[in-house]
Amino acid sequence: MFLWVIQRDLLLAMRQRSDVLTTLFFFIIVVSLFPLGVGPEINMLRSMAPGVVWVAALLASMLSLERMFSSDYLDGTLEQMMLSPQPLILLVLGKALAHWMVTGVPLVLISPILGFQFDLQTDALLVLAVSLLLGTPVLSLIGAIGAALTLGLRGGGVLVSLLVLPLYIPVLIFGAGAVEAVSAGLGASAHLSLLGAFLLLSLVLAPWATAAALRISIE
């Protein structure tokens, strides 16, 4: 059931290819906007790079949050899924991971290339990719809670960002902190381990909260 949900969602995402690409291009555009806005001065860009890339990743993954449940909610498949004997938590986990694969993984792959724009060293790029790899699933999992809470509400898109951004901040702090720590020569293991802790925490708690939120929204 769990794999089925992921496989189904990936299939859906692949069919409307635009979804995947919009998030990716949004990420690329936002990241490349900053040098234009701030000026080409290299070492300033280098110090700004982690923050910029992470904030862009945050916004990009939040952009597509709303569609996570709403398409299924509108055509009723969400209710059928909830009625199925399978535990709702598994279903929600599947949906969140599918969302992560569609939005998170492309960001991780693209980020080193964008890092060149900011003239980051190779080790910083590597840690950037790893921190994004650890961080983006947390974004999707916590985002799933926000998406479930605001299902079918008017102005849901804006509301999701208001609900979910505060919960993203610790991930952002440690994600960007990891890359800064590396480029400053200190080891990033502390930050990465905390990011891993956030990942485990959200893997356990987030689906349960999302399932509760879904049950509330669906009644």
Added chain:
Amino acid sequence: MAINWFKYSSPASFYSLAGKLIPIFSIVALILFVVGLYISFFVAPTDFQQSEAYRIIFIHVPAAWMSMFLYLIMAGWAAIGLAFNTRLSSMIATAIAPTGAMFTFLALWTGALWGKPMWGAWWVWDARLTSELILFFLYIGFMALQAAIDDPRRADKAGAVLALVGVVNIPIIYFSVKWWNTLHQGATVSLTESPKMASIMLTGMLIMSIACWMYSIAMVLIRTRTIILERERHTVWVSELHKETT
């Protein structure tokens, strides 16, 4: 005789109980505020290091405590409302949010005004200030979510889930002073170590905190009564109640 707690869990009886309690709490709050302000200005000595500016502590710390404390209480009531499906507890949780948001704003405002003379900057990005800011966004998010949902029952439950998810943030605030040993002054008051400040200042601050606490209870009770009226407007007991008042 065992107090039958459930008697007060129905909105109707709670309404009358709250009616009696509000004057008591508001008067106590008023008295404590006057005493607290008197101490903070006329009894507490000048601080050798910060001279008079430190007096802001008498409202900054109580506001910060209240902001975190009220969020915990709100999450507690929200959890009860979610678990036992009691409408009243969710109403109380909804009633707490605005007061909590106000205290968070006050904590940030007084903190900034205190930071300016001491650190020379209105806003400093350190752990505790940031977490207080996150807490403020959580309060706003809670209220926005509840406002966006029309059906009160769903609004209560959705708010409850958000409050519980947000409650993970409170420990981050509390321990952030220790985790990231940053600029913000270490916790001057903690239950374990002996207070690092003159006892008169401590009593002044505690009195102000209790005053804020009484104020919050009175405020939450008033708002809960209003919410009860709003939601139960078409029930029989509201119209009866109404016959007497009009």
Added chain:
Amino acid sequence: MAWASLSDFLSMGGYGFYVWGSFLVFLICLVGEVVLVLNRRRTLLKQLSLTHKATKNEKNNETTT
């Protein structure tokens, strides 16, 4: 802690602006919140009495016709 004079009290050791700024906002928020809630309550009670009167008139009309 006797203040030499009122002006001394107001200047608060040169930090008057900051101290009074924060206490003033503290007061405004508290009083403001009380006023807002009581205001919300009054309008609600007025609405209730209107709807209440409306239902009472309907009952009278039914009984009279």
